[in-house]
Amino acid sequence: MxxxxxxxxxxxxxxxxxxxxxxxxxxxxxxxxxxxxxxxxxxxxxxxxxxxxxxEPDAPVEEVKKPAIYYPLKPTIIVNFSARGRQRFLQAEVSLMVREEDVVAAIEEHGTMLQHGLLMLFSGQDYGELQTDEGKELLRQMALEEVQRMLEQEIGKPGVEQVLFTNFVMQ
CATH class of the missing domain: 1.20.5 (Single alpha-helices involved in coiled-coils or other helix-helix interfaces)
Incomplete structure (x- = not known):
């Protein structure tokens, strides 16, 4: 049991x-x-x-980046140089990258002034330096600063994000 x-x-x-x-x-x-x-x-x-x-209404909201708008400056910029006693030329086609339609309108309105500013900037460069990649990149950055400066004076904001060379010929 x-x-x-x-x-x-x-x-x-x-x-x-x-x-x-x-x-x-x-x-x-x-x-x-x-x-x-x-x-x-x-x-x-x-x-x-x-x-x-x-x-939370006070929380910061991330701004969505608008799509890029590429605006070509017309006519083509042609500059002559005197290098080592010879006449040399630079032909550059420039496009501006913007993200706002009002900036495009300002570029159309002030295009002549932008062309003039870039023409004066390009003609003041040394032909030998422009033959290097670094010289071209430096010129592109200087062109961006110049365009942003001119637009800042006219519309109160830089507006242009990039200056792009779509054609760059030196002879």
Missing amino acids: AEDANEQTGNSGGGKKKLIMMIVIGLVLIGLSVGGTLLALKFVGGDEPAATAEA
Whole structure:
């Protein structure tokens, strides 16, 4: 009879262990399910950052960059140099990269002034320096600064993001 009592206690202890084990496994599965759902919502749901931005009106809003507008300056800039007793020429086609329509209108309105400023800048350069890549890049940066300076005077903002040479011929 003592053996029967031990068997019953051993079986009932095993039953409790099974019940506890099933409860623990169930809780783990529920936790994994909830965690997986939250993770999936984090990757799929893009509305959460917008909701926090609405809740906090003082939070800084990142400005979306407008698409680039490339405006070619016409006519082509042609400059002559005197290098080592010979006549040399530079022909450059210039495009301006802007992001606002009002800047395009200002460039159209003040195009003659921009052409003049670039012509004077280009003609003041040393022909030998312009033959190197560094010299061309330096001229491009100086042209950007000059265009931004002139537009700043006229419209109150630099407006132009880049000056690009679309054609650059030296003879």
